[in-house]
Amino acid sequence: MSTLIPEANEAAASSEESETIGSDDAYVALLARLSRQSVDKHFDAYADVPWDDPEYRIDPDDPRWEVGLDDPITATDWYRSLSPEQRARLGLDLVVTKMKLGLQFESVLKRGLLEYALELPNRDPQFRYAYHEVIEEAHHSLMFQEFVNRSGFDVQGMRPGELAVARTIVGLGRRFPALFFFFVLGGEDPIDHVQRKSLRSGQPIHPLLERIMRIHVTEEARHLSFARHYLKHRVPELSPVRRAALGVAAPLILFGMAQMMLIPSRQVIERNGIPREVVREAYLRNPAHRQEVVSSLRKVRQLAEEVGILGPLHRRLWKALGLWPAQP
Ligand SMILES: [Fe+2]
Numbered sequence: 553m554s555t556l557i558p559e560a561n562e563a564a565a566s567s568e569e570s571e572t573i574g575s576d577d578a579y580v581a582l583l584a585r586l587s588r589q590s591v592d593k594h595f596d597a598y599a600d601v602p603w604d605d606p607e608y609r610i611d612p613d614d615p616r617w618e619v620g621l622d623d624p625i626t627a628t629d630w631y632r633s634l635s636p637e638q639r640a641r642l643g644l645d646l647v648v649t650k651m652k653l654g655l656q657f658e659s660v661l662k663r664g665l666l667e668y669a670l671e672l673p674n675r676d677p678q679f680r681y682a683y684h685e686v687i688e689e690a691h692h693s694l695m696f697q698e699f700v701n702r703s704g705f706d707v708q709g710m711r712p713g714e715l716a717v718a719r720t721i722v723g724l725g726r727r728f729p730a731l732f733f734f735f736v737l738g739g740e741d742p743i744d745h746v747q748r749k750s751l752r753s754g755q756p757i758h759p760l761l762e763r764i765m766r767i768h769v770t771e772e773a774r775h776l777s778f779a780r781h782y783l784k785h786r787v788p789e790l791s792p793v794r795r796a797a798l799g800v801a802a803p804l805i806l807f808g809m810a811q812m813m814l815i816p817s818r819q820v821i822e823r824n825g826i827p828r829e830v831v832r833e834a835y836l837r838n839p840a841h842r843q844e845v846v847s848s849l850r851k852v853r854q855l856a857e858e859v860g861i862l863g864p865l866h867r868r869l870w871k872a873l874g875l876w877p878a879q880p
């Protein structure tokens with residue numbers, strides 16, 4: 553499968569967003585549609601990416617790796633003083649690190665989905681869709697790891713403590729699926745937001761990265777649709793105690809994920825010798841950057857409101873955690 557029409561896919565996904573998935577029948581019909589789409593339009597990490605095409609080779613000095621203008625580090629004097637090669641290497645390092653973090657996130661996601669599917673009754677259509685998603689995520693992780701391997705950068709991704717925390721999420725797939733699906737959206741929605749923005753930016757993108765991003769956004773549209781509709785369908789059925797727990801735990805999970813998105817990893821900072829003041833100026837003390845991270849969680853926040861777990865008290869928690877936009 554090689555034809556990519558993300559716009560069409562986007563349109564299909566957004567028409568699903570506007571539907572009311574209140575009834576069991578509508579939810580089952582959505583699962584059947586998503587499962588069908590996974591059969592009709594799916595990608596293989598090796599058959600559908602021409603890894604050995606000379607055009608797709610990764611050259612760390614290629615100016616197309618320079619950091620995208622949407623990254624606030626590009627506005628600093630320090631970044632502007634770098635040579636073109638240094639800028640390209642920093643940009644590639646940022647991309648490779650995001651791929652590594654992405655595949656680690658997907659590892660948790662796949663295991664959580666398998667936990668979720670493990671005890672579903674026979675004939676439950678969620679089983680089939682969960683497995684389609686696991687298979688697609690496995691191909692994404694193969695693409696991401698292959699990209700990391702070919703980049704020449706030995707990136708670590710999450711630190712051991714972060715990996716230990718991430719592992720605790722896996723069991724939520726069985727014990728508290730609604731919270732697990734908020735975690736899923738907290739990871740997938742911002743990545744999707746960033747990739748779509750980059751594809752539309754008009755900036756030159758390396759063909760290998762572009763190929764990977766187009767495959768990813770095409771399949772993620774379905775994953776996002778499943779997670780959203782699962783929550784729309786299931787959260788209203790939860791007991792008041794569970795809903796209250798979800799209202800508190802969901803922003804805490806999103807806060808943890810926003811922290812990781814807020815600044816580049818320690819390894820990237822050290823390897824590229826980014827001075828501490830530059831990290832502060834570009835990321836930590838840059839309200840515009842914080843707002844950008846917060847706005848990448850806009851759809852998750854709207855969903856929390858829609859399913860009734862974002863009342864006035866919860867809003868105070870979102871604000872205290874820095875997850876509330878200056879202008880919602
Ligand atoms: Fe993915």
Ligand SMILES: [Fe+2]
Binds near residue numbers: 689740772775776
């Ligand atoms: Fe996904």
